[in-house]
Amino acid sequence: MLTSYHVKCPHSGCDWSGILLPCRDTDSRGSSVRSTFIAVFECPKCQRRWKAQAIGDDAVTLPMEQHLPYSDILRRVLMYPTRGVAGLVDDLLTVCGEHGLQLDWRAERCRVCLPGGAWEEMIDVRLRKSVFRAILARIAALCNAQAPNSVSPYGGQGELSAGANPPVQFRVTFANTPAEQRLELMTGREKGTGVESRSNRAEQAAATDGGGR
Numbered sequence: 001m002l003t004s005y006h007v008k009c010p011h012s013g014c015d016w017s018g019i020l021l022p023c024r025d026t027d028s029r030g031s032s033v034r035s036t037f038i039a040v041f042e043c044p045k046c047q048r049r050w051k052a053q054a055i056g057d058d059a060v061t062l063p064m065e066q067h068l069p070y071s072d073i074l075r076r077v078l079m080y081p082t083r084g085v086a087g088l089v090d091d092l093l094t095v096c097g098e099h100g101l102q103l104d105w106r107a108e109r110c111r112v113c114l115p116g117g118a119w120e121e122m123i124d125v126r127l128r129k130s131v132f133r134a135i136l137a138r139i140a141a142l143c144n145a146q147a148p149n150s151v152s153p154y155g156g157q158g159e160l161s162a163g164a165n166p167p168v169q170f171r172v173t174f175a176n177t178p179a180e181q182r183l184e185l186m187t188g189r190e191k192g193t194g195v196e197s198r199s200n201r202a203e204q205a206a207a208t209d210g211g212g213r
């Protein structure tokens with residue numbers, strides 16, 4: 001049983017404080033025997049989340065994850081897509097490409113990191129399973145559009161490039177089955193380090209059309 005805590009919202013621009021129950025997705029396994037665990041709270045005023053270490057009756061707010069410049073953009077892209085799933089995936093690849101991000105995303109848990117950086121968990125990014133599955137299906141379609149039959153709709157490992165000027169190369173590993181949904185995305189910059197012309201998209205498309213079948 002989760003108990004409520006007296007907490008104060010640590011997010012900037014918000015001064016809410018009061019009695020709050022940890023979120024339902026707090027990992028509280030074993031909390032009935034151990035009184036120490038990490039609780040996730042959601043502010044009733046600004047709707048943002050944070051983590052706190054529950055120690056007995058107290059919840060001690062943990063230092064906020066470093067506020068990295070891409071976090072807000074990525075959140076907006078994922079939580080408030082404006083152009084459907086295809087647009088969401090486009091925007092996701094653009095943000096990852098621009099910042100060289102790596103993404104490790106499984107069901108409810110989405111983590112990102114910069115090359116050589118620490119993983120940051122996007123604790124307030126929550127998508128419905130159906131949306132996540134649609135994103136994964138779109139990723140699979142993109143891989144297969146660029147290298148026909150390189151992945152199955154249910155999973156695999158593939159490569160795709162996105163964006164122009166210069167195109168960014170991504171390596172993806174994903175699974176998309178009723179039991180498992182997972183996306184690992186690595187951003188590489190091997191291709192097109194600025195030397196190549198930006199007009200080779202048509203060539204690429206032509207090359208792609210020629211393969212397979």
Ligand SMILES: [Zn+2]
Pocket residue numbers: 009010011014015016043044045046047048
């Ligand atoms: Zn707040």
